[in-house]
Amino acid sequence: MSGLDDIFVPGASTRGGVMLPHYPVPEGVHPPLDSPGYRSTALRHPDEALVALPQRLNEVTGPALGEDVIREDDNDLTKNHGGTGEPQGQRVIVHGRVLEEDGRPVPNTLVEVWQANAAGRYAHQWDTWPAPLDPNFTGVGRMMTDDDGRYRFTTIRPGAYPWRNHPNAWRPAHIHFSLFGRAFTQRLVTQMYFPDDPLFFQDPIYNSVPDENARRRMVSRFDYEQTQDHWALAFEFDIVLRGPDASIFEDDEADDDDE
Numbered sequence: 001m002s003g004l005d006d007i008f009v010p011g012a013s014t015r016g017g018v019m020l021p022h023y024p025v026p027e028g029v030h031p032p033l034d035s036p037g038y039r040s041t042a043l044r045h046p047d048e049a050l051v052a053l054p055q056r057l058n059e060v061t062g063p064a065l066g067e068d069v070i071r072e073d074d075n076d077l078t079k080n081h082g083g084t085g086e087p088q089g090q091r092v093i094v095h096g097r098v099l100e101e102d103g104r105p106v107p108n109t110l111v112e113v114w115q116a117n118a119a120g121r122y123a124h125q126w127d128t129w130p131a132p133l134d135p136n137f138t139g140v141g142r143m144m145t146d147d148d149g150r151y152r153f154t155t156i157r158p159g160a161y162p163w164r165n166h167p168n169a170w171r172p173a174h175i176h177f178s179l180f181g182r183a184f185t186q187r188l189v190t191q192m193y194f195p196d197d198p199l200f201f202q203d204p205i206y207n208s209v210p211d212e213n214a215r216r217r218m219v220s221r222f223d224y225e226q227t228q229d230h231w232a233l234a235f236e237f238d239i240v241l242r243g244p245d246a247s248i249f250e251d252d253e254a255d256d257d258d259e
Protein backbone atom coordinates (compact mmCIF):
# COMPACT_ATOMS: atom_id res chain seq x y z
CA MET A 1 0.00 0.00 0.00
CA SER A 2 2.62 2.58 -1.08
CA GLY A 3 3.92 4.74 1.78
CA LEU A 4 0.50 4.88 3.35
CA ASP A 5 1.17 2.38 6.12
CA ASP A 6 3.65 4.75 7.65
CA ILE A 7 1.29 7.60 8.22
CA PHE A 8 -2.34 6.47 8.10
CA VAL A 9 -3.65 6.06 11.62
CA PRO A 10 -6.93 4.14 11.92
CA GLY A 11 -7.66 5.12 15.48
CA ALA A 12 -4.81 7.06 16.98
CA SER A 13 -5.04 6.63 20.72
CA THR A 14 -3.36 8.06 23.73
CA ARG A 15 -2.11 6.46 26.88
CA GLY A 16 -1.65 8.75 29.86
CA GLY A 17 -2.09 11.70 27.53
CA VAL A 18 0.85 10.64 25.35
CA MET A 19 0.22 9.85 21.69
CA LEU A 20 1.14 6.26 20.93
CA PRO A 21 3.34 5.63 17.90
CA HIS A 22 1.44 4.82 14.73
CA TYR A 23 0.50 1.17 14.48
CA PRO A 24 1.16 -0.14 10.97
CA VAL A 25 -2.01 -1.32 9.24
CA PRO A 26 -1.62 -4.98 8.21
CA GLU A 27 -1.61 -5.53 4.45
CA GLY A 28 -5.04 -6.12 2.91
CA VAL A 29 -7.02 -4.63 5.77
CA HIS A 30 -7.59 -1.05 4.76
CA PRO A 31 -9.19 -0.52 1.32
CA PRO A 32 -6.97 1.15 -1.26
CA LEU A 33 -7.89 4.85 -1.37
CA ASP A 34 -8.58 4.38 -5.09
CA SER A 35 -10.88 1.34 -5.29
CA PRO A 36 -12.01 1.17 -8.96
CA GLY A 37 -15.09 -0.96 -8.18
CA TYR A 38 -16.24 1.77 -5.75
CA ARG A 39 -16.54 4.40 -8.43
CA SER A 40 -16.61 7.62 -6.47
CA THR A 41 -13.21 6.92 -4.90
CA ALA A 42 -11.73 7.96 -8.27
CA LEU A 43 -12.77 11.53 -7.45
CA ARG A 44 -11.77 11.40 -3.83
CA HIS A 45 -8.42 9.74 -3.55
CA PRO A 46 -5.35 11.97 -3.27
CA ASP A 47 -3.16 12.28 -6.36
CA GLU A 48 -0.15 13.47 -4.38
CA ALA A 49 1.80 11.67 -1.67
CA LEU A 50 0.19 12.16 1.74
CA VAL A 51 1.77 14.54 4.21
CA ALA A 52 1.83 13.67 7.91
CA LEU A 53 0.54 16.51 10.09
CA PRO A 54 1.77 16.09 13.66
CA GLN A 55 -0.97 16.76 16.20
CA ARG A 56 -0.42 19.58 18.66
CA LEU A 57 -1.65 19.72 22.23
CA ASN A 58 -4.76 21.79 21.54
CA GLU A 59 -5.86 19.31 18.85
CA VAL A 60 -5.72 16.33 21.18
CA THR A 61 -7.22 18.06 24.21
CA GLY A 62 -10.32 19.72 22.77
CA PRO A 63 -13.01 20.37 22.02
CA ALA A 64 -14.42 17.38 23.87
CA LEU A 65 -18.11 16.58 23.97
CA GLY A 66 -19.34 15.54 27.37
CA GLU A 67 -22.19 13.51 28.80
CA ASP A 68 -24.14 16.64 29.61
CA VAL A 69 -25.16 17.16 25.97
CA ILE A 70 -26.66 13.66 25.65
CA ARG A 71 -30.39 13.44 26.31
CA GLU A 72 -32.10 10.39 27.77
CA ASP A 73 -33.68 9.16 24.52
CA ASP A 74 -30.75 9.98 22.27
CA ASN A 75 -29.85 6.27 22.13
CA ASP A 76 -33.38 5.16 21.28
CA LEU A 77 -34.04 5.82 17.61
CA THR A 78 -37.57 4.47 18.00
CA LYS A 79 -38.34 7.36 20.39
CA ASN A 80 -35.98 10.25 19.71
CA HIS A 81 -37.93 11.59 16.72
CA GLY A 82 -39.96 13.77 19.03
CA GLY A 83 -43.38 12.25 18.28
CA THR A 84 -45.38 9.57 19.99
CA GLY A 85 -45.62 7.02 17.16
CA GLU A 86 -43.47 3.95 16.55
CA PRO A 87 -41.32 3.72 13.42
CA GLN A 88 -42.07 0.98 10.91
CA GLY A 89 -39.73 -2.00 10.94
CA GLN A 90 -38.10 -4.71 13.02
CA ARG A 91 -37.00 -3.31 16.38
CA VAL A 92 -33.38 -4.17 17.22
CA ILE A 93 -30.94 -3.52 20.03
CA VAL A 94 -27.36 -2.90 18.91
CA HIS A 95 -24.63 -3.03 21.53
CA GLY A 96 -20.91 -3.55 21.84
CA ARG A 97 -17.68 -2.17 23.21
CA VAL A 98 -15.15 0.36 21.99
CA LEU A 99 -11.71 -1.10 22.63
CA GLU A 100 -8.04 -0.22 22.33
CA GLU A 101 -5.76 -2.64 20.50
CA ASP A 102 -4.94 -4.54 23.70
CA GLY A 103 -8.58 -4.98 24.70
CA ARG A 104 -8.70 -2.08 27.16
CA PRO A 105 -12.09 -0.35 27.05
CA VAL A 106 -12.44 3.21 25.78
CA PRO A 107 -14.79 4.79 28.32
CA ASN A 108 -16.68 8.07 28.06
CA THR A 109 -16.37 8.43 24.30
CA LEU A 110 -19.11 9.74 22.05
CA VAL A 111 -20.63 7.21 19.64
CA GLU A 112 -22.95 8.63 16.97
CA VAL A 113 -25.03 6.50 14.60
CA TRP A 114 -27.08 7.23 11.49
CA GLN A 115 -29.00 4.96 9.17
CA ALA A 116 -31.76 4.58 6.60
CA ASN A 117 -35.28 3.67 7.68
CA ALA A 118 -36.84 0.21 7.28
CA ALA A 119 -37.61 0.97 3.62
CA GLY A 120 -33.99 1.94 2.96
CA ARG A 121 -34.51 5.70 2.80
CA TYR A 122 -32.57 8.37 4.69
CA ALA A 123 -34.41 11.34 6.16
CA HIS A 124 -32.10 13.59 4.15
CA GLN A 125 -32.82 16.06 1.34
CA TRP A 126 -30.36 14.33 -1.00
CA ASP A 127 -32.07 10.97 -0.68
CA THR A 128 -34.86 11.10 -3.23
CA TRP A 129 -35.32 7.50 -4.33
CA PRO A 130 -39.02 6.49 -4.18
CA ALA A 131 -39.11 4.57 -0.92
CA PRO A 132 -41.38 5.95 1.82
CA LEU A 133 -40.10 8.30 4.47
CA ASP A 134 -41.15 7.44 8.02
CA PRO A 135 -42.51 10.35 10.09
CA ASN A 136 -41.52 8.45 13.24
CA PHE A 137 -37.89 7.92 12.33
CA THR A 138 -35.01 10.37 11.87
CA GLY A 139 -32.33 7.66 11.77
CA VAL A 140 -29.84 9.44 14.04
CA GLY A 141 -28.77 8.67 17.58
CA ARG A 142 -25.88 9.10 19.96
CA MET A 143 -24.54 7.87 23.28
CA MET A 144 -21.43 7.83 25.46
CA THR A 145 -19.56 4.62 26.25
CA ASP A 146 -19.66 3.58 29.91
CA ASP A 147 -16.68 2.67 32.13
CA ASP A 148 -16.35 -0.69 30.30
CA GLY A 149 -16.39 1.00 26.91
CA ARG A 150 -19.94 -0.27 26.32
CA TYR A 151 -22.52 1.43 24.14
CA ARG A 152 -26.09 0.35 23.45
CA PHE A 153 -28.94 1.71 21.38
CA THR A 154 -32.39 0.70 20.20
CA THR A 155 -33.41 1.19 16.59
CA ILE A 156 -35.12 -0.54 13.69
CA ARG A 157 -33.29 -2.70 11.22
CA PRO A 158 -32.46 -0.51 8.21
CA GLY A 159 -33.46 -1.53 4.70
CA ALA A 160 -31.16 -1.97 1.71
CA TYR A 161 -31.19 0.84 -0.85
CA PRO A 162 -30.10 1.34 -4.44
CA TRP A 163 -27.27 3.63 -5.51
CA ARG A 164 -25.70 4.53 -8.81
CA ASN A 165 -22.33 2.84 -8.50
CA HIS A 166 -23.09 0.19 -11.12
CA PRO A 167 -26.27 -1.21 -12.76
CA ASN A 168 -28.67 -2.58 -10.14
CA ALA A 169 -26.32 -1.71 -7.26
CA TRP A 170 -27.79 -2.10 -3.77
CA ARG A 171 -26.12 -1.24 -0.47
CA PRO A 172 -26.44 -4.05 2.09
CA ALA A 173 -28.34 -2.92 5.19
CA HIS A 174 -25.92 -0.99 7.39
CA ILE A 175 -25.62 1.47 10.25
CA HIS A 176 -23.00 4.24 10.10
CA PHE A 177 -20.92 4.82 13.24
CA SER A 178 -18.81 7.83 14.20
CA LEU A 179 -16.46 7.65 17.17
CA PHE A 180 -14.88 10.70 18.67
CA GLY A 181 -12.08 8.91 20.49
CA ARG A 182 -10.38 11.15 23.04
CA ALA A 183 -10.49 14.29 20.95
CA PHE A 184 -12.17 15.91 17.98
CA THR A 185 -9.28 15.25 15.61
CA GLN A 186 -9.41 11.51 16.27
CA ARG A 187 -12.89 11.05 14.80
CA LEU A 188 -13.34 7.68 13.11
CA VAL A 189 -16.19 6.58 10.86
CA THR A 190 -17.22 3.02 10.07
CA GLN A 191 -20.23 0.97 8.97
CA MET A 192 -21.84 -2.00 10.71
CA TYR A 193 -23.49 -4.70 8.60
CA PHE A 194 -25.89 -7.49 9.50
CA PRO A 195 -24.93 -11.20 9.35
CA ASP A 196 -25.50 -13.16 6.16
CA ASP A 197 -26.68 -10.24 4.05
CA PRO A 198 -27.33 -11.58 0.52
CA LEU A 199 -26.12 -8.27 -0.97
CA PHE A 200 -22.49 -8.50 0.19
CA PHE A 201 -21.32 -10.13 -3.04
CA GLN A 202 -22.09 -7.09 -5.19
CA ASP A 203 -21.23 -4.26 -2.78
CA PRO A 204 -17.96 -2.55 -3.71
CA ILE A 205 -17.74 -0.68 -0.40
CA TYR A 206 -17.87 -3.90 1.63
CA ASN A 207 -15.60 -5.65 -0.88
CA SER A 208 -13.07 -2.81 -1.07
CA VAL A 209 -11.56 -4.36 2.06
CA PRO A 210 -9.29 -7.03 0.54
CA ASP A 211 -8.82 -9.23 3.61
CA GLU A 212 -11.72 -11.60 4.37
CA ASN A 213 -11.22 -11.58 8.14
CA ALA A 214 -11.12 -7.80 8.13
CA ARG A 215 -14.34 -7.72 6.10
CA ARG A 216 -16.02 -9.98 8.66
CA ARG A 217 -15.12 -7.49 11.40
CA MET A 218 -17.59 -5.06 9.78
CA VAL A 219 -20.42 -7.56 10.32
CA SER A 220 -22.33 -7.62 13.60
CA ARG A 221 -23.13 -10.84 15.45
CA PHE A 222 -26.73 -11.88 16.11
CA ASP A 223 -26.95 -11.95 19.90
CA TYR A 224 -29.81 -14.13 21.08
CA GLU A 225 -28.87 -13.54 24.75
CA GLN A 226 -29.66 -9.85 24.41
CA THR A 227 -32.90 -10.20 22.51
CA GLN A 228 -35.96 -9.09 24.47
CA ASP A 229 -39.03 -11.31 24.48
CA HIS A 230 -41.84 -9.75 22.48
CA TRP A 231 -39.80 -6.62 21.99
CA ALA A 232 -36.53 -6.65 20.06
CA LEU A 233 -33.85 -8.70 18.32
CA ALA A 234 -30.24 -7.90 19.23
CA PHE A 235 -26.87 -7.60 17.49
CA GLU A 236 -23.40 -7.17 18.95
CA PHE A 237 -20.72 -5.04 17.29
CA ASP A 238 -17.38 -4.30 18.93
CA ILE A 239 -15.15 -1.57 17.56
CA VAL A 240 -11.38 -1.91 17.96
CA LEU A 241 -9.50 1.33 17.37
CA ARG A 242 -6.06 0.02 16.42
CA GLY A 243 -3.85 -2.98 16.00
CA PRO A 244 -4.10 -6.27 14.12
CA ASP A 245 -7.82 -6.65 14.97
CA ALA A 246 -8.70 -3.04 14.26
CA SER A 247 -12.08 -2.22 12.80
CA ILE A 248 -12.18 -0.85 9.28
CA PHE A 249 -12.49 2.93 9.16
CA GLU A 250 -13.41 5.20 6.29
CA ASP A 251 -10.72 7.65 5.34
CA ASP A 252 -11.24 11.37 5.76
CA GLU A 253 -11.53 12.02 2.02
CA ALA A 254 -14.50 9.64 1.70
CA ASP A 255 -15.97 10.95 4.90
CA ASP A 256 -16.13 14.55 3.71
CA ASP A 257 -18.52 13.63 0.94
CA ASP A 258 -20.63 11.10 2.81
CA GLU A 259 -24.34 11.46 3.34
Ligand SMILES: O=C(O)c1ccc(O)c(O)c1
Pocket: 040, 163, 171, 254, 258, 259
Ligand atom coordinates in the same frame (compact mmCIF):
# COMPACT_ATOMS: atom_id res chain seq x y z
O1 LIG B 1 -19.28 6.93 -0.46
C1 LIG B 1 -20.32 6.79 -1.09
O2 LIG B 1 -20.45 7.21 -2.24
C2 LIG B 1 -21.42 6.09 -0.43
C3 LIG B 1 -22.54 5.73 -1.14
C4 LIG B 1 -23.56 5.04 -0.53
C5 LIG B 1 -23.46 4.73 0.80
O3 LIG B 1 -24.40 4.04 1.45
C6 LIG B 1 -22.33 5.10 1.52
O4 LIG B 1 -22.28 4.76 2.83
C7 LIG B 1 -21.31 5.77 0.90
